[in-house]
Amino acid sequence: MRARFMLSLALLGAALPAAAVEYGKVLPDKSQLTFTSRQMGVPVNGRFARFTTQVSFDPARPEAGKAVLEVDLASIDAGSTEADEEVAGKNWFQTKAFPTARFVSASVKALGGGRYEVRGPLTLKGHTQEVAAPFTFKTDGATGVLDGGFTLKRLDFGIGQGAWGDTDTVANEIQVNFHVVVAPGPTTPTK
Amino acid sequence: MIREPALNSSSSSYTCVAIALHWLVALLIFFAWPMGVYMHDLPLSPQKLQYYAWHKWAGVTVFLLALLRLAWRAGHPAPALPEAMPRWQRQAATGLHHLLYLLILVIPLSGWLMSSAKGFQTVWFGVVPLPDLVGKDKELGHLLEEVHEALNFTLLGIVAIHVAAAIKHHLVDRDDILARMLPFLRRTPS
Ligand code: HEM
Numbered sequence A: 001m002r003a004r005f006m007l008s009l010a011l012l013g014a015a016l017p018a019a020a021v022e023y024g025k026v027l028p029d030k031s032q033l034t035f036t037s038r039q040m041g042v043p044v045n046g047r048f049a050r051f052t053t054q055v056s057f058d059p060a061r062p063e064a065g066k067a068v069l070e071v072d073l074a075s076i077d078a079g080s081t082e083a084d085e086e087v088a089g090k091n092w093f094q095t096k097a098f099p100t101a102r103f104v105s106a107s108v109k110a111l112g113g114g115r116y117e118v119r120g121p122l123t124l125k126g127h128t129q130e131v132a133a134p135f136t137f138k139t140d141g142a143t144g145v146l147d148g149g150f151t152l153k154r155l156d157f158g159i160g161q162g163a164w165g166d167t168d169t170v171a172n173e174i175q176v177n178f179h180v181v182v183a184p185g186p187t188t189p190t191k
Numbered sequence B: 001m002i003r004e005p006a007l008n009s010s011s012s013s014y015t016c017v018a019i020a021l022h023w024l025v026a027l028l029i030f031f032a033w034p035m036g037v038y039m040h041d042l043p044l045s046p047q048k049l050q051y052y053a054w055h056k057w058a059g060v061t062v063f064l065l066a067l068l069r070l071a072w073r074a075g076h077p078a079p080a081l082p083e084a085m086p087r088w089q090r091q092a093a094t095g096l097h098h099l100l101y102l103l104i105l106v107i108p109l110s111g112w113l114m115s116s117a118k119g120f121q122t123v124w125f126g127v128v129p130l131p132d133l134v135g136k137d138k139e140l141g142h143l144l145e146e147v148h149e150a151l152n153f154t155l156l157g158i159v160a161i162h163v164a165a166a167i168k169h170h171l172v173d174r175d176d177i178l179a180r181m182l183p184f185l186r187r188t189p190s
């Protein structure tokens, strides 16, 4: 009797990773989308206040993971009021004509050591390019935390044209970082 | 190189180092000051970002040169002022010099803190990042901007007196005070 109990415990233990939780309920208030540009060698931080994310991630089956990200570009905080107004304009995001940026994952793979990589097309200001973003997954109590980022080459998307095309003043590379907190459960779109 | 007179007579000059530092700092200020006023009113453009950067680099350089100046000054006292000068004038000259030293230290400090408070770090020549001693804080940024501006207008006033005094010494008193800082103007062999 006792042996059978031990056996079932052992089986349960072995089965655990496969039955791991799927994380799909994004907690928007705890999630962040930030970026860092370089202006005359000075790192300047900014963020997007409004974005919707759909994430489903199961660390036991990372390749089944999915993510959709939609960013309301008008919600940018580019570091100063002056900059916020400037980047809404034609040379930058042209927010009126292209109000949102969209990323849809095509694949997720494990890199080992708690690190993963999501790949997929990013559409921004009418340009679509594939991006790859490495990220980590950690559990924090009942929730899961995805932290990652990638380097966006702004000129590939026509961001910062005209006089701003000079990359000695504002570097071409923009570091984009995401911090997404998800609770276990089926995927639900969030605002 | 340093042709220091044996006697520290009233007409003796500042050391070469003191003279070089004085004029280097003055040149940087004559560059940074109008740049500060001009850049402030420009609409946002790459040019504006460049001007802000140059202004800050020049300002930080002034600060470092001011420290160097004070260190040098500690070991090389200023030549004594002529006995013929009224006592109040000598005191005023010394007092204003102290104020000038103070201003060329506090003005860059206020600029550095202001930049941090506005959320823009200072990276000297785009290479050496200065730490942000205060976090991003809009109110504080605005306050420090006012402080920076007020200190700068104080500097403008004091430099105006400083320059007027130097010219008066040269043209009215016809002494060697200006020549102590500009040796090529020397009239009497020292
Ligand atoms: C001796 C050195 C300096 C001088 C003479 C100087 C002078 C000035 C002047 C005259 C202004 C315009 C004030 C106005 O009318 O609004 C200004 C603005 C400014 N200065 Fe300086 N400055 C110095 C150093 C610095 C340093 C070291 C920094 C930063 C690291 C700095 C950052 C700024 C900024 C950011 C502004 C513009 C404020 C704004 O309009 O947003 N300055 N400066």
Ligand code: HEM
Residues within 6 Å of the ligand: B022, B025, B026, B029, B030, B073, B078, B081, B093, B097, B098, B100, B101, B104, B159, B162, B163, B166, B167, B177, B178, B179, B180, B181, B182
């Ligand atoms: C922003 C510009 C300037 C600053 C911050 C400045 C600052 C100073 C300081 C701190 C001293 C005292 C040096 C010491 O005793 O260690 C000094 C001396 C002197 N400065 Fe300037 N100065 C400036 C511009 C000028 C200009 C434009 C002139 C000439 C027209 C000038 C002429 C002199 C002279 C002649 C002395 C020597 C006074 C003496 O022999 O006691 N300065 N300056």
